[in-house]
Every structure is written in structure tokens, then in C-alpha cells.
Amino acid sequence: MDMITTTELRTKTSDVIMALLAGESVNIIHRSKIIGEIKPQKYQNKPLSQEDIAKIKAAAKRMNLPKLTDKQLSRNYRNHIMKKYGKSIS
Numbered sequence: 001m002d003m004i005t006t007t008e009l010r011t012k013t014s015d016v017i018m019a020l021l022a023g024e025s026v027n028i029i030h031r032s033k034i035i036g037e038i039k040p041q042k043y044q045n046k047p048l049s050q051e052d053i054a055k056i057k058a059a060a061k062r063m064n065l066p067k068l069t070d071k072q073l074s075r076n077y078r079n080h081i082m083k084k085y086g087k088s089i090s
Contacts, residue, residue, distance in 0.1 A: 003027045003034075 004026055019026055025039040
């Protein structure tokens with residue numbers, strides 16, 4: 001798939017997705033003019049590995065942050081919003 005019109009873009013999205021997954025780029029045509037290009041991403045987001053998760057947990061433990069309850073979090077948030085915007089917000 002090399003070119004696609006704006007009408008076909010609405011009706012043949014699965015074809016566009018398959019072309020992108022295959023590494024192809026697709027030009028978009030509107031009223032007989034090429035108006036843009038859709039290109040696949042250069043990299044794909046990968047899920048975190050168990051090692052990455054362990055590193056994040058270790059870093060959080062080293063930070064030694066205080067344990068807050070939901071009530072304390074809510075109170076801190078409300079105080080911040082009141083300082084920032086004032087009492088006019090309900």
C-alpha cells in the first residue's frame with residue numbers, strides 16, 4: 001500500500017494498519033494532492049522486565065518516602081489547589 005485517499009482512510013483502516021506493521025509508509029491523498037504521510041514508529045514500546053521492576057522498587061525504597069493514607073493524600077491535594085486557585089473552586 002503506497003497511497004490512500006482520505007475516503008479510503010476511513011473505510012480501509014485495517015489495510016493501513018497492516019501496511020504500517022509491515023514497515024511501509026503510506027501517503028495520504030486529498031483532492032488529487034498528496035497532503036501527508038503516515039510512517040511506522042522507529043521503535044516499539046516494550047513491557048517492563050522483572051529486572052526493571054526490581055530496580056524501580058529498589059529506587060523507591062531508597063527514597064524512603066513517607067507512607068500516606070488516602071485521607072492524607074486528599075487533604076494535601078485540596079490544600080495545594082486552595083493555595084493555587086483560591087476558594088472560588090467548589
